[in-house]
Amino acid sequence: MKFISWNVNGLRAVVKKDFAEIFQKLDADFFCIQETKMQEGQLKLDLPGYRQYFNYAERKGYSGTAIFAKDEPLTVSYGIQAPEFDHEGRAITLEYPNFYLVTSYVPNSGAKLKRLDFRMGWDKAFHAYLNQLDSHKPVILCGDLNVAHHEIDLKNPQSNHHNAGFTDEERQSFTKLLDQGFMDTFRHFYPDKEDIYSWWSYRFHSRDRNAGWRIDYFVTSKRLADHISDSKILTDIFGSDHCPVELLTNTL
Template sequence: MKFISWNVNGLRAVVKHDFAETFNQLDADFFCIQETKMQEGQLELELPGYHQYFSYAERKGYSGTAIFTKHEPLNVMYGIQSEEFDHEGRAITLEYPDFYLVTSYVPNSGAGLKRLDFRMGWDTAFQAYLSKLDADKPVILCGDLNVAHKEIDLKNPQSNHHNAGFTDEERQSFTKFLQAGFMDTFRHFYPDQTDIYSWWSYRFHSRDRNAGWRIDYFVTSERLADKITDSKILTDIFGSDHCPVELDTKAI
């Protein structure tokens, strides 16, 4: 099976360009989207053969997630079962007989780390939610997790230390998450690969210079390791300040 995850930085905007061509070319079983930046009724997508699920932020033009899948789920859950954190459309969970698929757009700590406390609260609630799912059946998590875990995961670690997405708190939180029985699938296959990223600032010609960050992930329960055949970062696909990431698996 093929899973795709992509922060499109505005679904209505990317649909005006090459989204349909990219979507059809990738031909994924599961296509997960973050940062849709839209409300219900603002866009109708013709995606024959796919079930469509959207989670919208209460704030207009902000955040939002979606999943398009060829496989109808047993159950669909929106949010992370937290009154504090379920107003921004940041997560969707699809339940299948043998696994859960979760897509998430994790909060950014923001300029000056003004939302770091909110972000750390999210991490605690989200990790508890994922662990609860994992106790029932294996989890496949994807999305813009808004953290570069190690220095290898961004171009300029020294100058970005203590910036949003590369604070000690966020990185340690992600380490704790992985230690709870989860696996960063890209690093599972490519533990030492450098200079490959999934997000580049629109400023300073960052993508041309490949001055990026790896903040988009597929993280799975460790017990799915023997089912996973590859984890990729599709740097040749444009249309957003992020590129898609891909997970390939045997039947689960």
């Protein structure tokens, strides 16, 4: 099975580029999207063979997630069962017989860390939600998790130490999630791989210089390790300031 996750930084914008061609070429069983930046009715996608699920933010042109799935799920849920965080369209969960698929666009702590407290509150609620799911069946989490876990996961760790996405608080929170029975699938396969990123600022020709961050992930329950064959970062795909990430599994 193939899972794709991509922060498109505006689904309507990327659809005007090469999204249809990329989508068809990747031929994923599950294609997860973050930062759709749209409201219901603003875009109609023709994706034969896929069921479409959207979670919209109350604020227009902001946040938002989507999943396009070949197989019909047992259940679909939106948000993380936390009303104080569920107005921004940041998560969708599809339940299947042997796993849950969760896509999420985790809040950015913002300039001068003005939303760090909100982000830490989100992390606490989100991790509780994931653990609750994991108590029933394994979880596959994907999305823009807005954290570079270790220094190897961004080009300039020293100058970004206290910036959003690389604060001690965010990194420690991600470590805590992994310690609760989850794994970063890319690092599972490539523990020492350097200079592989999934997001580059539009400023300063960052992508041309590969001055990026690895903030897009597939995180799974550790007990799925034997079912996963690879975890990739598709750096050759353009159209957003992020590139897609991919998870390949045996039949689940």
